[in-house]
Amino acid sequence: DQAREHGAVWEDHSREMEGSLDWKLSLVGELDAAMAAEDLWVAYQPKLNLRTKRIVAAEALVRWTHPQRGDIYPDSFIPQLEKNGRILDLTLYVLDRAMKQAQHWREQGAAINVAVNVSAPLLTKRGFVDAVRERLDDGRLSPELLTIEITESASMEDPERALEGMRRFADMGIRLSIDDYGTGQSTLSYLKHLPAREIKIDKSFVLTIEDSASDQAMVRSSIDLAHELGFDVVAEGVENAAILEMLRKMGCDYAQGWHIGRPVPARDFVKLIAQDAAA
Ligand code: C2E
Ligand code: MG
Ligand code: MG
Ligand code: MG
16 A cells, blocks of 8 residues: 555656746747847846945846746756757857946945856866957956856866866956865865866755754865865855854855845845945
């Protein structure tokens, strides 16, 4: 009986998964229309400098407001776009909007560095490298105001090529960041060979830091070693004041998370900066 119950649950679950896969796959075919209609848009999440207590940067996170399905989060469509080659178009779409936004803030007097997530295989794609270079050459944004975030686990699949690609962007003066640190296999002593300026400790370690001694140890030792190797450290997933305070005591450089600010449309991000400046 137990086995049958278990079987029934599994069947339901797999049917549900099949259904959800189905609609996710069909999303790829809607990409062009969604970009044209601006159903795809960019949310900005603040990064707080823990020493100066100022908001100094924003991460650009793509959102899809689908006319039938409502808000769709990137984990539901980025993997499909990576598989079928459309990730380049999506990334340039986000990059264009993020660069324009950062330049707009700059003109308003706020130097906010904007971080764009880039899938590792794009790092060595000629079309991508050239597109980024063109965008910097025409002076639309100073490279110090741009960060490229690369997921740790993905960049390690082909380390030689990832390194080659990262060097190109570092040479352009762009800040490079290793995202989701701790979820892959790489050690910081390996990462020190990469031309990255910062590592972002994955939120899975930060969310549970209050009650998990092992996560605390992991975060503390990562911060110390990263500093010895010359990296800045960003903690993501800071959901409350207690976590923020622990990170500050551990010497973490930057923090990102709901306690500081959720990812929001650009017009709401401006309010965050204004409050910050007033405080
Ligand atoms: P990520 O780059 O690690 O981004 C951080 C994720 O954590 C975001 O999810 C953000 O909304 C979420 N987050 C931020 N603060 C908190 C917090 O305090 N608590 C919790 N529980 N979550 C928090 P999101 O926006 O769903 O993005 C998921 C992933 O999708 C991103 O992970 C990134 O890898 C990818 N992604 C987002 N936008 C793009 C894009 O334009 N291009 C590419 N290639 N990937 C993207
Ligand atoms: Mg990121
Ligand atoms: Mg991350
Ligand atoms: Mg992530």
